Amino acid sequence: MNTTSKKRQWIYGSHAILFLLLSAVILAAVNYLANAHPKRWDLTEYKENSLSDQTIKILSGLEEPIKIFCFYKNDDSDARSLKSLLDIYQYHSDKVEVEFVDPDLSPALTEKYGVQTYQTIMVTQGGRRERAALPNESKITNAILRTAKEKDKHIYFLEGHGEHDLAGSDQNGYAEVKKAIETDAYQISLLSLATMEKMPDDCSVLVIAGPTKDFFGSEIQIIGDYLDQGGRVFLLIDPGPIDQNLSELIINWGVQIENDRIIDPLSVMRGADFFVPVVETYDPFHAVTKDFQNVYTVFPLARSLRVMTFADKGLMCRKLAQTGQGTWGETRSDSIFYDEESDRIGPLNIAMSVERQRNLPEQSESDTTLPNTRMIIIGDSDFANNVYFYQHGNSDFFMNALSWLAGEEDLISVRAKEPHERRLNLTILQAQLLFWLSVVLIPLMVSIAGFIVWWIKR
Structure with a gap:
C-alpha cells in the first residue's frame, strides 16, 4: 500500500515538475518572440498613442541613423511622457537612437550642443543637428526632416x-x-x-x-x-x-x-x-x-x-x-x-x-x-x-x-493632428446633482450601512 502510494506521489510529482518546466519553456519562448517581434495596439479613440502616417513614412525612409538628445533633469516629471513618445519612434525605426541627458551632470555635452535651457530636444545626424521646438510629434518629426534633408525645398x-x-x-x-x-x-x-x-x-x-x-x-x-x-x-x-x-x-x-x-x-x-x-x-x-x-x-x-x-x-x-x-x-x-x-x-x-x-533638344547628350x-x-x-x-x-x-x-x-500621407481635448460640460442642475450624489448621498449611505452592521454585531 505504501509502495503504491509512493509511486503515485512520484508520478504526480514528476508530472507537476514537467508541467512547470514546460510552462517555463513556453513562457520563455513567448517572451523571446515578443521581444524579437514586438507589436503595439492603440485602443484609444483618436489613436493618441500612435504616430501619424507621415511620421511613419519619414522614419521608414531614414537612410542614416538619427540620434535624439533630450536635455532633461533626472527628476523632471515631463521626461516620462517624452520617453513614451520617443519609444514609439524607436518602435517604427531601428535607426532612431534616444539619449536623455541631465544638463547638470553632463556640462560638456550640454555645451557642445549649445543648450541653454532645460527641456531642450536636439536631433542629430552626422554633422547636422536641429532643435525641436516642442516635445510633441509635429515638432520632433519636423526636426528629423530638417536634419535628414541634404537640401530644403x-x-x-x-x-x-x-x-x-x-x-x-x-x-x-x-x-x-x-x-x-x-x-x-x-x-x-x-x-x-x-x-x-x-x-x-x-x-x-x-x-x-x-x-x-x-x-x-x-x-x-x-x-x-x-x-x-x-x-x-x-x-x-x-x-x-x-x-x-x-x-x-x-x-x-x-x-x-x-x-x-x-x-x-x-x-x-x-x-x-x-x-x-x-x-x-x-x-x-x-x-x-x-x-x-x-x-x-x-x-x-x-x-x-x-x-x-x-x-x-x-x-x-x-x-x-x-x-x-x-x-x-x-x-x-x-x-x-x-x-x-x-x-x-x-x-x-x-x-x-x-x-x-x-x-x-534632340542634340542633347545629357544622361541626367x-x-x-x-x-x-x-x-x-x-x-x-x-x-x-x-x-x-x-x-x-x-x-x-x-x-x-x-x-x-x-x-504624402495623413499628417499629425493636434491632440483632442475632451471636456464634460455640465448644466447648473447637473453639477448640483453630481455634488449631492458624490459628496452627500453616497457617503451617507455607506455610513448608514456601516452603522447597521455594527448594530447587528454588537
Whole structure:
C-alpha cells in the first residue's frame, strides 16, 4: 500500500515538475518572440498613442541613423511622457537612437550642443543637428526632416496681384498654411516677378494663391518659361474675372478654367450653404488623393475646371477632386437655379493635376534625369485660408498637393493632428446633482450601512 502510494506521489510529482518546466519553456519562448517581434495596439479613440502616417513614412525612409538628445533633469516629471513618445519612434525605426541627458551632470555635452535651457530636444545626424521646438510629434518629426534633408525645398508664393496674405492672421489670411509648410521643413518666401527676368533657380514650387488683379505680360512669360523647363506650379483660382493671359497659359497646359460658380444643394444639409461644395470623390490612384477614402474636403465659393485634350503635347491631366451628381456650374451671377441651356451639370472637376515630361533638344547628350513639368489647379483658394484650412481634409489635400509638386511623394500621407481635448460640460442642475450624489448621498449611505452592521454585531 505504501509502495503504491509512493509511486503515485512520484508520478504526480514528476508530472507537476514537467508541467512547470514546460510552462517555463513556453513562457520563455513567448517572451523571446515578443521581444524579437514586438507589436503595439492603440485602443484609444483618436489613436493618441500612435504616430501619424507621415511620421511613419519619414522614419521608414531614414537612410542614416538619427540620434535624439533630450536635455532633461533626472527628476523632471515631463521626461516620462517624452520617453513614451520617443519609444514609439524607436518602435517604427531601428535607426532612431534616444539619449536623455541631465544638463547638470553632463556640462560638456550640454555645451557642445549649445543648450541653454532645460527641456531642450536636439536631433542629430552626422554633422547636422536641429532643435525641436516642442516635445510633441509635429515638432520632433519636423526636426528629423530638417536634419535628414541634404537640401530644403524652396516654396515661393507669388505676390502683387491681390493674393492671400501669407502672414495674415485674419479670416482670409494664409498664416496657417505658412505654419504647415514650415512644419514640413520647406523654405518659404514671397516672390514678385514684376521686376525679374526669370524664375529663381532654387524655386521648387511656385504657388499662385487667389490672384484678383491682372498680370504683366512679362510675368506670364516667366511662368510659361518656367513650366516649359520642368517647373512646378500650384494655382488656386477663385470665381470671377480672370487674367486673359493667365487663362490662355493654363489652356495651353490642357485645362480650361470655367467662368462659373459651383452650386451644391446638398451642402445645406451638411450645415453649409449652396456655394460651399463638399467633395468626397477623388482620384484613387493619384499620389495626392490615394489615401482620401471617407474624407471630406470643402471648397467655399469655387469654380469648375474642364479637361482640354492636347495629345501632341503628351500631357497627362488627372481629375483629383470632383463634386457630386446634384451639383452644377452656375454661370449667372444673380441666380442659384439650374438652367440647362447655360449651366453645366455635375459631377464637376474642382481640382486637377497636369504632368508632362520635359522636352529635350534632340542634340542633347545629357544622361541626367530631368524633372517632369507638374501643375495642380484648384478652382478655389479660400479652402486653405485660416478658417477652412483645418476643416475636414483640407489641410491634407493642400499639403499633399504641395509635396507632389515638390517631388516628395514619399511624404504624402495623413499628417499629425493636434491632440483632442475632451471636456464634460455640465448644466447648473447637473453639477448640483453630481455634488449631492458624490459628496452627500453616497457617503451617507455607506455610513448608514456601516452603522447597521455594527448594530447587528454588537
